Amino acid sequence: xxxxxxxxxxxxxxxxxxxECGQSLQGAATVTLPTRKIGETPPPYGHATxxxxxxxxxxxxxxxxxDAPQPxxxxxxxxxxxxxYDANNAIHPDVDLEAFGALDxxxxxxxxxxxxxxxxxxxxxLRSANGTLLNGQRLIPEQPRVLRDGDEIRLGKLVxxxxxxxxxxx
Amino acid sequence: MLSFxxxxxxxxxxxxxxxxxxxxxxxxxxxxxxxxxxxxxxxxAQFQDITAAYExxxxxxxxxxxxxxSASTPDGPSMTMTVTLSKRAIMPLDEPQVVYLLIEIAPxxxxxKQPERRDSRLNxxxxxxxxxxxxxxxxxxxxxxxxxxxxxxxxxDVLSVVGFNDRSHVIIPATTVTDKAALKARVSLxxxxxxxxxxxxxxxxxxxxxRYLGPRLVNHMLLLTxxxxxxxxxxxxxxxxxxxxxGISISAMGLGKDWNxxxxxxxxxxxxxxxxxxxxxxxxxxxxxxxxxSLANVFAERVQVSVAPDPDIYLEAPFKLAPSPQPLDSxxxxxxxxxxxxxxxxxxxxQLEIPPGLAEGFRTLARVAxxxxxxxxxxxxxxxxxxxxxxxxxxxxxxxPPLPIIDALARLTLYRMQERAxxxxxxxxxxxATRRLERLATRLLExxxxxxxxxxxxxxxxxxxxxxxxxxxxKTLKYQTRSLILSASTEDxxx
Numbered sequence: 001x002x003x004x005x006x007x008x009x010x011x012x013x014x015x016x017x018x019x020e021c022g023q024s025l026q027g028a029a030t031v032t033l034p035t036r037k038i039g040e041t042p043p044p045y046g047h048a049t050x051x052x053x054x055x056x057x058x059x060x061x062x063x064x065x066x067d068a069p070q071p072x073x074x075x076x077x078x079x080x081x082x083x084x085y086d087a088n089n090a091i092h093p094d095v096d097l098e099a100f101g102a103l104d105x106x107x108x109x110x111x112x113x114x115x116x117x118x119x120x121x122x123x124x125x126l127r128s129a130n131g132t133l134l135n136g137q138r139l140i141p142e143q144p145r146v147l148r149d150g151d152e153i154r155l156g157k158l159v160x161x162x163x164x165x166x167x168x169x170x
Numbered sequence: 171m172l173s174f175x176x177x178x179x180x181x182x183x184x185x186x187x188x189x190x191x192x193x194x195x196x197x198x199x200x201x202x203x204x205x206x207x208x209x210x211x212x213x214x215a216q217f218q219d220i221t222a223a224y225e226x227x228x229x230x231x232x233x234x235x236x237x238x239x240s241a242s243t244p245d246g247p248s249m250t251m252t253v254t255l256s257k258r259a260i261m262p263l264d265e266p267q268v269v270y271l272l273i274e275i276a277p278x279x280x281x282x283k284q285p286e287r288r289d290s291r292l293n294x295x296x297x298x299x300x301x302x303x304x305x306x307x308x309x310x311x312x313x314x315x316x317x318x319x320x321x322x323x324x325x326x327d328v329l330s331v332v333g334f335n336d337r338s339h340v341i342i343p344a345t346t347v348t349d350k351a352a353l354k355a356r357v358s359l360x361x362x363x364x365x366x367x368x369x370x371x372x373x374x375x376x377x378x379x380x381r382y383l384g385p386r387l388v389n390h391m392l393l394l395t396x397x398x399x400x401x402x403x404x405x406x407x408x409x410x411x412x413x414x415x416x417g418i419s420i421s422a423m424g425l426g427k428d429w430n431x432x433x434x435x436x437x438x439x440x441x442x443x444x445x446x447x448x449x450x451x452x453x454x455x456x457x458x459x460x461x462x463x464s465l466a467n468v469f470a471e472r473v474q475v476s477v478a479p480d481p482d483i484y485l486e487a488p489f490k491l492a493p494s495p496q497p498l499d500s501x502x503x504x505x506x507x508x509x510x511x512x513x514x515x516x517x518x519x520x521q522l523e524i525p526p527g528l529a530e531g532f533r534t535l536a537r538v539a540x541x542x543x544x545x546x547x548x549x550x551x552x553x554x555x556x557x558x559x560x561x562x563x564x565x566x567x568x569x570x571p572p573l574p575i576i577d578a579l580a581r582l583t584l585y586r587m588q589e590r591a592x593x594x595x596x597x598x599x600x601x602x603a604t605r606r607l608e609r610l611a612t613r614l615l616e617x618x619x620x621x622x623x624x625x626x627x628x629x630x631x632x633x634x635x636x637x638x639x640x641x642x643x644x645k646t647l648k649y650q651t652r653s654l655i656l657s658a659s660t661e662d663x664x665x
Contacts, residue, residue, distance in 0.1 A: 001265055007609070012523070014268035016256065016571055017583040019590070020606075022613040024580070026570070137568060140576065 005117045005146065026143050052164070053148045055121045059164045061114065065100045066159040076116050081126070082155060083111045097158060106130035106156025112139075114147065114162075121147040121164075130156035174541065174553035176223035176236065181555070184237070188228065195224040201537065206481045213478035215503020216539055219553070248278040249470055249510065251540045251554045256575050259566035262528045268486075268521055271477070271558060272575050275507075275516040275540055277469040290468035290509075290545050292327040293387040294319075295344070297375040298360070299395040299425075301335040305362040308425065308451040312394060315455035317354045319462050323347040328387070330378035331357060334371025335364030344381040366397035369405045372420075376409060379418055386545055388468050388509055389418040390443070392461065393434075394454070396425040403433050407440065414441040417472045417543075419508055423448050423457060427641040431648060435497065442473070442506030444494035447649035449642070464493060467512045470552075473542035474504035475518050483535055486521040487586075491578050495585075495655040510542060519578055528562045535560055578655065584613055585651040588626075592644065595633065604633050610647070622650050 002011040002018075002025045009020035018025055055076065063072040072095060074080055083093030084102035091109045096102075108128035115122050122144035125132035132139045133154035139145060147153075149164040177184055180194045198220050200206060207213035227233050256270035296316055300309055316331065323329055330344035331353075342356050375391050383389055391413065399406070410420055421443035422434035431447070438445035448457050475498075479485045488498040490507050493514045498505040507516050522535055534557055541553040591606035607630035614623035629643040 012266055012268045013263055014257065014260070014270075014524075016270070016576060016579050019583075019586070021609040022583045022587050026576075135568075137570060140570065140573070143576070 005120055005122060005144070008118075024143050026140070026145060053120050053146050055116065055147075055164050056119055058166055060166070061121070062163040062165050063095065064161045064163070065097070066161075068100055074114075076121070078116055080114045081110055082113065083107065083109050085109075097155070100158060102155075102158060105158040107158050108156070111155045112153075115144065121162075123147050123151075123153060128155065173551035174219065174223070175240070176226045179220050179223040179553065179555060180227070181557075182227075186227075191224065191227050195220060198537075201480050201534065202478055207478070210478055210485065211501055211503040212476045212485065213481075213503075215476050216478045216537060216555075219539070246546050246550050247469075247544055248550075248552055249275055249473075249540065249542055249544065249554060250278045251275050251538070251556060253538055253556045253558055254572050254575065255558065255560060256571040257560070257566075258569060259561040259563050260524065260528075261564055261566055262530055262562050264526050266526055267524050269524060269535065269560065270571075270575050270579065271520045271522060271536070271538070272572070272578065273475060273477075273518040273520070273538055273540070275473065275475075275510055275518075275542075277510060277512055290466065290471070291387050292323065292329075292462075292465055293344075293379060293382045293384065293389045294323070294327065294462065294465070295330045295332060295375045295379040295391045297332050297334065297371045297391055297393040298341075299335070299366060299368075299371070299393075299397065300333045300360045300362050301364050301366040301397055302362055303366070303397050303428070308396065309360065309362045311451040311454050312425075313357050313360060315458040316357045318455055318459055320347060320350050320353050320357070322459065322462055328382040329353065330375070330381075332371055332375040332378060333360050334367065334374070335362075336367045336370065337364070338370040338374035340374055340378060344378045366395065366399055367402060368393070368395060368399035369402035369409065372406055372409050376413055376418070379413075380416070383416060383418065385417070385543060388465050388471055389416075390465055391418060391420045392458070393420060393422045393437070394425060394448075394458070395422070395429055395434075397428055398430050399433070403430070406433070406437060410437050410440045414506055419443040419472075419506065421445065421461060423454075423461075424645070425451060425454060427645060431645055436499070439496055439499045440502075440506070442508035444496055444508070446494075447645050449646065464511070465509065468509040468545060469512045470510040470542040470544045473507050473510050473516060473540065475507050475516075476504045476539040476541075477520050477536055478539070479522055479536040480534055482525050484523040485536070486523055488518060488520045489582060491517045491519055491582070491655055493656075495652045504539075504541065517578075519575070519582065530562050530564065532559055532561050534558065580617070581651075581655045584610060584617070584654060585648075587613070588647045588651050592639075592648075595637075595639065600633060600637050604630050607633060610651075614651075617654070619650075619654065622647070622654075625650075 001013050002015055004018035004023050006023035007021040009018055011018055015025055061074040061076055080094040082095045084098045084107050085096045086109045097107050110126050111128040112126055112132045113124050124144040125139040125141045127141045134145050135152050151162050153160050182190055182194045202213045202217040204214050252274045254272040325346050325348050327347050328344055329347050331342040333339045333341050342353055379391055420441040422438050422445045424434055425448045434445045448454050477485055488500050490496045490498055510516050536558045539555045544550045544552055587610045591603050594602035607626050611623045611626035625646055629639050
């Protein structure tokens, strides 16, 4: 089933919008009910093979831009804007990717956001010019998708990986 | 006599052997037989069709007759149907899951250009409320609107006008629209008095419409009322069914706040018509004129959609997205969806619930059938069928749902939220109703609908205070969220 990231309502798997509050469920975590009995071999489906989507209180966001020597570490505020600083418009994104060749790689001034919902993070493309890809899938503008530890995010041609880390781990 | 292509219905070749035909029929019957699928009106209706097709093809003489007849008639224009699934592959799960089907119907290849001359003729009956509550400016504006409609029509069209209060008055008996001045003068004589009994009006209107009822015409009744009818709703719905069976669609417009929206919705849904909310008489002319315009340029009439889910699958909440958003009546095997215009798609969204514990592999989910009468030189009844299948696999390719489905659902969800707020209130759950309205307000704001959002917020506050919605607010939310659905899909005009 799909647990709504906004109101926690349990929607049936396959629903695209929360029945209860209208929130888009695209990218909402798929939760498989623990119906397996003890001693039974695990069923061959419904298991997440990727990183955790759980982003708990003590987690920080670590962004590795490909080929960059230093990761970017961000405090998980409610919303973080990814983009590039532009002196002409005085737009200050929370994460400024200018130093990583953002302009040449087609990153918009306001490209995407990472938003914190209770214990998940969601990535939303903010109608960027060149689009945002999450693990190779193009995001629909303004439609949030849940992020998992280790996901690959592509802003235009700029590739970065996101990790969830405790304060002591970096 | 079956008017559809029996080969197409059974999915067999024209050269199919008797054995092939039997196999094809048995395979379909396993999915559609009423014993296997007792709760599905769609399956029952489609079972009848395939059985008729089977019997026709099994009898050598009737098969030969059909072959000869169909060989001698040239291919006319046809409709096309496309069915899009929200997912191409699903995982087998231990819990139920949902898949959406978007069914789109369009005029086919031979119909690409719209004829210069308006091809479809109209057999229109206006059913106008002139009870006491219509007194004054309301009735004046309705009369003016009716007169504008008369101006829009021409001598190929048939018009009748019936007025009603607690009895009915035939103001214009069914006639071709030749002497417009005389017809308009008759309309202007209507005066407001008495109560509201919709059945009286509909009964007289049906009688008028039947006088010119024809398969080459768009037969339509348009009801306009501003009041509740008491105790005769059932009779009205029965009459609507009769009308639908004869190929007449009924649309209903509610003026102001004091009319029964559920009743008018059902009346329209049963016949493939539309139900609309006209907030004030100042816009009644626009509503009526737009509506009559939507009855022109018709390519196919009496279009119906049938969804027969496989025996383990459930059909939920069929909804017509375009051309006029309307919940569909899922108790009917073939759900009427009205007319197909040259330049508009008909699109229908349905939800299928898939049970837990599916086996892996490709499987069918449902059979979708569309039928309609194409108004060409001769009338061609046509039926299209599509089998919808899905891949059940523990390792599906990642995919995003198709954008048209997301777009439609984003808006349909708002309409459903409004419905759920009402349901909560009917249960007496004020807290739940308030919360739902507040959430609706939030979503509406996000969708760029600040005025409607404000209305939802005001109604949420009202619910806290008075434990009910205002009638005006409730209807505004219902019909405005419904018309938002159209803004997603009107761009579907065929270029």
